[in-house]
Amino acid sequence: MKHYRQIPFFLRYIINAAVLVGFLLLGNGILSSGVMNRAQSSVVLQIGIYVLLAVSLNVATGYLGQLPLGHAGFMAIGAYTAALIWKALPGKSPAVIVLGLIAGGLLSAVFGILIGVPALRLKGDYLAIVTLGFGEIIRVLIINLPGITGGTPGLMSIPKHSSFLVVYITVIVSCVLIHTLMKSRHGRAILAIRENEIAAEASGVNTTFYKVLAFTVSAFFAGVAGGLYAGYTGILTPGNFTFMTSINILVMVVLGGLGSMAGSIIAASILTALPLALQSFNKYRMVIYALLLIVVMIFKPSGLLGRYDFSLSRILEKIINGQLFKKSQKAGEEHA
Amino acid sequence: MLFLSQCINGLQLGSIYALVALGYSMVYGIIRLLNFAHGDVIMIGAYIALLTIGAGVNPALAVVLTILGCVFISVLIERVAYRPLRSAPRISLLITAIGISLLLQNLAQLLFSANTRPYPGAAIIPTKALRLGALSLSLSTIVTILVSVGAMTALHLLIQKTRIGKAMRAVSEDTGAAQLMGIDINKVISVTFAIGAALAGMGSVLFCCRYPIVNPNIGSMLGLKAFVAAVLGGIGSIPGAVVGGFAIGFAEVLVTALGFSAWTDAVVFVILIVVLLFKPAGLLGRGVAEKV
Numbered sequence: 193m194k195h196y197r198q199i200p201f202f203l204r205y206i207i208n209a210a211v212l213v214g215f216l217l218l219g220n221g222i223l224s225s226g227v228m229n230r231a232q233s234s235v236v237l238q239i240g241i242y243v244l245l246a247v248s249l250n251v252a253t254g255y256l257g258q259l260p261l262g263h264a265g266f267m268a269i270g271a272y273t274a275a276l277i278w279k280a281l282p283g284k285s286p287a288v289i290v291l292g293l294i295a296g297g298l299l300s301a302v303f304g305i306l307i308g309v310p311a312l313r314l315k316g317d318y319l320a321i322v323t324l325g326f327g328e329i330i331r332v333l334i335i336n337l338p339g340i341t342g343g344t345p346g347l348m349s350i351p352k353h354s355s356f357l358v359v360y361i362t363v364i365v366s367c368v369l370i371h372t373l374m375k376s377r378h379g380r381a382i383l384a385i386r387e388n389e390i391a392a393e394a395s396g397v398n399t400t401f402y403k404v405l406a407f408t409v410s411a412f413f414a415g416v417a418g419g420l421y422a423g424y425t426g427i428l429t430p431g432n433f434t435f436m437t438s439i440n441i442l443v444m445v446v447l448g449g450l451g452s453m454a455g456s457i458i459a460a461s462i463l464t465a466l467p468l469a470l471q472s473f474n475k476y477r478m479v480i481y482a483l484l485l486i487v488v489m490i491f492k493p494s495g496l497l498g499r500y501d502f503s504l505s506r507i508l509e510k511i512i513n514g515q516l517f518k519k520s521q522k523a524g525e526e527h528a
Numbered sequence: 529m530l531f532l533s534q535c536i537n538g539l540q541l542g543s544i545y546a547l548v549a550l551g552y553s554m555v556y557g558i559i560r561l562l563n564f565a566h567g568d569v570i571m572i573g574a575y576i577a578l579l580t581i582g583a584g585v586n587p588a589l590a591v592v593l594t595i596l597g598c599v600f601i602s603v604l605i606e607r608v609a610y611r612p613l614r615s616a617p618r619i620s621l622l623i624t625a626i627g628i629s630l631l632l633q634n635l636a637q638l639l640f641s642a643n644t645r646p647y648p649g650a651a652i653i654p655t656k657a658l659r660l661g662a663l664s665l666s667l668s669t670i671v672t673i674l675v676s677v678g679a680m681t682a683l684h685l686l687i688q689k690t691r692i693g694k695a696m697r698a699v700s701e702d703t704g705a706a707q708l709m710g711i712d713i714n715k716v717i718s719v720t721f722a723i724g725a726a727l728a729g730m731g732s733v734l735f736c737c738r739y740p741i742v743n744p745n746i747g748s749m750l751g752l753k754a755f756v757a758a759v760l761g762g763i764g765s766i767p768g769a770v771v772g773g774f775a776i777g778f779a780e781v782l783v784t785a786l787g788f789s790a791w792t793d794a795v796v797f798v799i800l801i802v803v804l805l806f807k808p809a810g811l812l813g814r815g816v817a818e819k820v
Contacts, residue, residue: 259619310801310805316617325800329797336791449789478634482628
């Protein structure tokens with residue numbers, strides 16, 4: 193067997209970083225050159241926000257195997273926190289923007305722990321219903337605390353900090369953090385719980401700790417995405433954070449593939465851009481989403497991409513070895 | 529006197545929640561599924577009554593049609609969507625249930641529009657009030673409580689005394705063993721869905737007589753609260769569902785009476801979280817030891 197050539201790790205990092213910076217420059221160039229009109233460039237921002245929402249929900253749904261139905265609640269906490277901080281601190285300095293996003297994420301993570309500890313200690317589907325209830329509680333709180341949140345009419349004139357640069361960098365940093373978490377020892381513990389909770393526990397994984405950890409990470413990034421959303425719309429109303437919002441994000445995760453970050457990103461992009469492209473299709477959108485959910489669950493329960501994850505280096509290695517179109521051979525095993 | 533009339537109010541609301549909660553609890557007991565679509569079956573029932581009475585059908589017949597319609601839809605959902613997934617991971621089944629719920633809501637929106645319409649509650653139960661001293665009881669309150677108590681008694685007898693009831697208990701105890709004893713699992717599950725849906729149909733009529741409006745979303749909140757009631761009482765337990773239903777009904781009436789009506793939905797879910805913290809199996813549920 194011929195020696196399978198691999199790309200060294202530092203080179204992989206450099207290639208990936210170069211590609212990401214390239215996309216950043218390309219995107220920034222296109223947006224600032226004015227080729228796209230306002231509506232189109234706002235779609236790009238929305239895609240970024242929904243990508244982060246889907247990827248963060250995927251941590252709890254795809255990797256951990258639980259089903260939270262209150263993602264919009266975490267998003268709301270992050271959005272309102274970031275908005276209030278940005279309104280209180282004038283200026284457009286990066287420090288203020290980052291402070292708002294991180295504070296939103298952290299507060300959301302605190303709520304994640306508060307909700308996760310009682311719900312995740314229990315076996316079964318309790319997390320689904322508790323998070324659903326949590327989402328409703330948050331919405332009722334927002335409506336009934338008009339002094340802080342602006343109540344039903346909404347929180348107005350939030351500084352619009354979510355430029356393409358801010359959204360892009362936040363989304364990329366978040367995805368990289370989640371990716372490295374999942375490739376670490378802690379990530380493997382989380383995957384072990386999904387595969388078989390009892391076996392994981394017997395192997396010494398502290399299941400409650402890791403379930404709460406994954407759920408909290410998911411809540412944190414939902415909060416960050418909420419902050420981006422606040423800086424994108426400039427106005428927040430409780431109607432933005434209903435059960436339907438949570439379901440929309442869930443549809444993206446399920447269609448993309450439970451446990452596939454690439455799947456979440458692709459599905460979030462398509463499902464965000466499509467309704468805006470096809471206005472007449474809007475009337476049937478939710479019916480089609482519902483049918484898609486059912487059909488995918490019956491015929492391909494792991495989602496369209498399953499657990500496949502995109503790796504640029506793996507494809508490059510196949511190219512330099514001339515095996516791009518051969519059936520996938522596991523590089524590591526061949527090498528050994 | 530105000531206290532007494534609020535209690536009766538709570539009893540009325542509680543018995544509706546109990547009827548709906550029974551459907552959740554029975555289905556969960558048998559196939560371990562949170563049937564998210566249960567609330568939306570109630571909504572479909574409301575539209576059936578609205579449309580048939582609007583078409584001039586006798587109200588009594590319309591009630592029967594509502595119940596039959598709910599049973600038909602529920603059994604159909606089980607047959608088409610849940611049965612192929614019976615051995616699939618729980619999360620797939622749960623996502624399918626959410627999909628069905630979404631589908632029913634959005635189909636109703638497409639077919640009947642999202643507008644809120646008045647429900648012909650007065651045609652089904654005349655708006656009359658009985659006076660007992662200073663206490664005034666509406667006819668719909670009395671009918672609601674009587675029908676619910678009757679239905680729950682019938683359900684209890686069905687489960688404890690009949691052959692199919694015994695089969696249902698056996699399947700919920702151990703599906704595999706029940707199958708080995710020659711019980712037709714598919715039939716038992718279909719019957720369970722049918723009974724749950726019949727109770728939901730009654731709940732639909734009674735609920736809409738109390739709050740006489742219909743739109744595609746009425747089922748979701750009612751369903752959620754009834755579900756909370758089922759969890760509160762101990763999911764899978766029939767008496768638990770009844771107790772939980774009355775507890776949620778009373779809690780809601782109490783919160784409204786104290787002047788916090790904007791907070792009722794939040795209070796219901798806070799109760800759920802607190803119960804799960806201190807008594808995860810619910811008030812009457814049995815904690816089941818886990819087999820490895």
